Amino acid sequence: MINTRILTQEFDYFAPESIKQVVELLERHGEGARVIAGGTDLINQMKEEKMSPSCLVNIMNVKGLRYIKEDEGLRIGAATKLRDVRAYCFKSRYVALYEAISSLGKPQVWNMGTIGGNLCNASPAADTAPPLLVFKARVKLVGKDGERELLLEDFFTGVNSTVLQPTELMVEIHLDPPGDGAGNAFLKVARVGADISKVSCAVFLKRQGRTCTECRVALGAVAPVPMRVKVVEEMIEGREIEESLVAKASEIVSEEVKPIDDIRSSAEYRRQVAAVTFRDVFWKAWDRAIGGKN
Numbered sequence: 001m002i003n004t005r006i007l008t009q010e011f012d013y014f015a016p017e018s019i020k021q022v023v024e025l026l027e028r029h030g031e032g033a034r035v036i037a038g039g040t041d042l043i044n045q046m047k048e049e050k051m052s053p054s055c056l057v058n059i060m061n062v063k064g065l066r067y068i069k070e071d072e073g074l075r076i077g078a079a080t081k082l083r084d085v086r087a088y089c090f091k092s093r094y095v096a097l098y099e100a101i102s103s104l105g106k107p108q109v110w111n112m113g114t115i116g117g118n119l120c121n122a123s124p125a126a127d128t129a130p131p132l133l134v135f136k137a138r139v140k141l142v143g144k145d146g147e148r149e150l151l152l153e154d155f156f157t158g159v160n161s162t163v164l165q166p167t168e169l170m171v172e173i174h175l176d177p178p179g180d181g182a183g184n185a186f187l188k189v190a191r192v193g194a195d196i197s198k199v200s201c202a203v204f205l206k207r208q209g210r211t212c213t214e215c216r217v218a219l220g221a222v223a224p225v226p227m228r229v230k231v232v233e234e235m236i237e238g239r240e241i242e243e244s245l246v247a248k249a250s251e252i253v254s255e256e257v258k259p260i261d262d263i264r265s266s267a268e269y270r271r272q273v274a275a276v277t278f279r280d281v282f283w284k285a286w287d288r289a290i291g292g293k294n
């Protein structure tokens, strides 16, 4: 029977204070070492014996990993708590991220969990991923070979898998500035509030009058990785927005997603709900965009 209450395995534990020390520890302890941030995913996986690291490197005391600042967009330190990101994004130009975190777990989870942990755990249903994808987020990784930055859409490689090397950690998430005439929104469908998503969707767009000049669409829990739907983005960009166009786009969303049957939902249900969710999120983002004369 699965143990969900206690940790049975033994492991070394470190709480370094600098990024350099984290990288050295990861290198010294090899493949068995694991970064731990809030632990809201990792500790559960260890209790369920899905993972048994021989060494945990806690990054919550590391200086320079917890911040939110406006600098050519929004820069968020990877170990910033969900609570702080949520508070910052409320009534900001990044409201889709506020909506995503609000739908994620409960305050206890926001108080412990981090934005970097949500991405590095790489669940297809990670709720911060769709809004970050539509904000064209880039992630900065640091490892023994130095620093690299890549688009978030190139970070995920499969279910619970990413491009992160064993000696690397994520240090920053950088969102593009939204600019004028922009609107964004996020919606999630789950069994009850705060449950893991059956389907989630974020839209970012810009409008001028009735014309959509820029559009990005991302969905979660409908493919092995959180995904952009670029064919729909191209169909909408530069067009006058009418109900019929958005209805057609939502049909294409349901054709493009690659859902599976699992304990939360059937693939067929996810296909249909993806279309409806996209449509609702699109109109919400559209109404939020300030686009001059209508």
Ligand SMILES: Cc1cc2nc3c(=O)[nH]c(=O)nc-3n(C[C@H](O)[C@H](O)[C@H](O)COP(=O)(O)OP(=O)(O)OC[C@H]3O[C@@H](n4cnc5c(N)ncnc54)[C@H](O)[C@@H]3O)c2cc1C
Pocket: 034, 035, 036, 037, 038, 039, 040, 041, 042, 043, 044, 059, 078, 079, 082, 103, 104, 105, 106, 109, 112, 113, 114, 115, 116, 117, 118, 119, 120, 121, 125, 126, 127, 128, 164, 168, 169, 170, 171, 194, 195, 196, 197
């Ligand atoms: C009751 C409950 C409800 C939840 N509901 C939701 C939900 O609705 N939606 C949702 O998306 N999630 C949900 N979660 C999952 C979880 O809370 C989030 O994914 C959270 O953001 C994870 O962050 P963490 O700091 O706790 O990560 P951890 O558990 O500390 O780490 C997760 C993984 O990421 C790695 N990692 C963490 N930070 C870094 C870093 N900076 N660099 C490299 N690797 C790193 C760890 O090694 C580990 O593999 C829920 C969890 C609980 C317990």
